[in-house]
Amino acid sequence: GAVVSQHPSRVICKSGTSVKIECRSLDFQATTMFWYRQFPKQSLMLMATSNEGSKATYEQGVEKDKFLINHASLTLSTLTVTSAHPEDSSFYICSANPGQTYNEQFFGPGTRLTVL
């Protein structure tokens, strides 16, 4: 199957700083990417849908000014957690959809964010 990578895999930062997480589709072009987060012992929760060249669509309760998403190319989407706080500590996972007619969605390995 297709490969999606994330960078970094793990990041520790101080409260108040911003952290950028990259999601790349390595061998296909992704018109749509999705960002999820997962708290310990919980399921994945969709945060936002990122479409190449347009603004992201955020799920209810997700602050768009805090979680900035940029999908500037067909192979890269970035999630920036601005002014991170300890409650933002979580496992962030992206996925990519090669196209509307292609049913599989491929997930990255995740990024573990710890805010001190």
Next chain:
Amino acid sequence: DAKTTQPTSMDCAEGRAANLPCNHSTISGNEYVYWYRQIHSQGPQYIIHGLKNNETNEMASLIITEDRKSSTLILPHATLRDTAVYYCIVRSSGYALNFGKGTSLLVTP
């Protein structure tokens, strides 16, 4: 998207078939049934999906009932590496996957 109901946890002996059930009684005609699994601290891994017909690939088989209100994922010969949380998801093509709580499968020696 239609909701799904799965058992919270299941055990299976290594080498045996693991049969994971899923109820999706409100599924609509254009929604597919997807199965993903997540091994601890990793991203979800695609297993299989189907619309109406039974499907089989190198990882598993998917049996969908004729009324499409339920399905079963079959891992024919479970190994210890199959221990994971298995998610049954229904969705229309091109939309995000909404994960429920899944079934935690423990494969024992």
